[in-house]
Amino acid sequence: MAPHTRMQLETADIAQKAAELMPGVLADLKTLVTIPSIAFPGYPEEPVRRMGEVTLQMFRDAGFRNARLMDVPTGYPPIYGEIAGPEGSPTVVLYAHYDVQPAPTEQGWTSDPWTATTTAEGRIFGRGASDDKSGLVTHLGTLRVFDGQPPCTVKLILEGMEETESNLEAFVEAHPELFACDLFVICDMGNLRVGEPVFTTALRGDVACVVTVRTLEHPLHSGVFGGAAPDAMMALARLLATLHDEDGDVVVDGVSSGTWAGENLHEDDFRSSADLLPGVRLTGTGPIGDRLWTRPSINAIGIDMTSIAGSSNVLIPEARAKVSMRIVPGSDPIQELDALVRHLETHAPWGAQIDVQRTKEAPPFRCDTDGPGYAAARWAMETAFGTPVGEAGSGGSIPLLRTLQHAVPGAEFVLWGPEDVAGSRIHSSDESVDPTEIERLIVTQALLLERLGSQDPARTSRA
Structure with missing residues (x-):
């Protein structure tokens, strides 16, 4: 027919x-x-x-x-x-x-x-x-x-x-x-x-960058220098920790946020889908729909440093992390990534040297x-x-x-x-x-x- x-x-x-x-x-x-x-x-x-x-x-x-x-x-x-x-x-x-x-x-x-x-x-x-x-x-x-x-x-x-x-x-x-x-x-x-x-x-959109933290010219014996010389991995950990508050909400100045007016996801359904381990709390505050769909989220999705198998008693001179940030509908990915980069560059602990390379700007x-x-x-x-x-x-x-x-x-x-x-x-x-x-x-x-x-x-x- x-x-x-x-x-x-x-x-x-x-x-x-x-x-x-x-x-x-x-x-x-x-x-x-x-x-x-x-x-x-x-x-x-x-x-x-x-x-x-x-x-x-x-x-x-x-x-x-x-x-x-x-x-x-x-x-x-x-x-x-x-x-x-x-x-x-x-x-x-x-x-x-x-x-x-x-x-x-x-x-x-x-x-x-x-x-x-x-x-x-x-x-x-x-x-x-x-x-x-x-x-x-x-x-x-x-x-x-x-x-x-x-x-x-x-x-x-x-x-x-x-x-x-x-x-x-x-x-x-x-x-x-x-x-x-x-x-x-x-x-x-x-x-x-x-x-x-x-x-x-x-x-949500997705922006990403790789942040490199340097503190030393070369590895140092952790027993001889540890306690006074800064370790790059610990500096990186402290830097990443500044991206969220105690509740897990993003605290990067200039990053857009909003509220969700549609259907919401029940916390029990989210927990079941995510398979959180016993005793682990959800991050962030407010309705689940807000946290997932109209607020930014930031995660370190990759870390480069010495492996456990190859580790020894030394302070790490350089460590890198790939940081991914989901951005809210209606926001500009370039401006959102600008805000993330600016935060990383200005929150280094102990005067550590910071280099940030932009890798993704998905709207x-x-x-x-x-x-x-x-x-x-x-x-x-x-x-x-x-x-x-x-x-x-x-x-x-x-x-x-x-x-x-x-x-x-x-x-x-x-x-x-x-x-x-x-x-x-x-x-x-x-x-x-x-x-x-x-x-x-x-x-x-x-x-x-x-x-x-x-x-x-x-x-x-x-x-």
């Missing part, structure tokens, strides 16, 4: 079709989980290449007949495809990524991360089961609802290096015409809790929630879940979104997905997904495409 002659699907038809499709959708998810598609440097290339090929074939079979692996100067290729809808219909871009985080044994997995394991409660465990192979199969299920012939024009972009140094931003900048659309659907997020729908409307992102695409998405999600939709933030960063926004300034963005915050444990051990979230998201996305395809193009297009 040609797209312009297809019959409109009712909500009940879409829900029934999605339910019938779920066994195949979950079988595909389990197949994808078995492929260790880690795109980080130093890991084997073959699994990532195989993941790209397997994913490509799945989407070709689902309706993207012209989908292909795109040529990129470096790294693993994104998958791109298009399905033309009726003339004048809106254009929707579906985004997800096929690479995953590493799953080292020291993370403490209770099952094989590369075998999809279903528990008695029904959750499916495995690396990538949630982030973001659940997003891939959600898109597959959405296309299958329409037998590969959606009611509006649909484009597909599946990234192969989202978890590491992305090459998609450069690809978008080189080929902006491929991404022209009315609405981007980013299926790489999730509800705070299963069955309670939210849009992700704000993401935050905020969704425009006033457009027709967002309104259609809200109706679709509320219909699929049977309850009003809230708004949540994300502490993570997706610099690609700002690049897409610059490439297609009139487009809207909808961020959602099956990765529930309370239980999915993305990037950690025992990552999992609830299949009911995948099914509801398939219904949501199908309803969205149906609604957009049935509306007057003049009222739905902003690009």
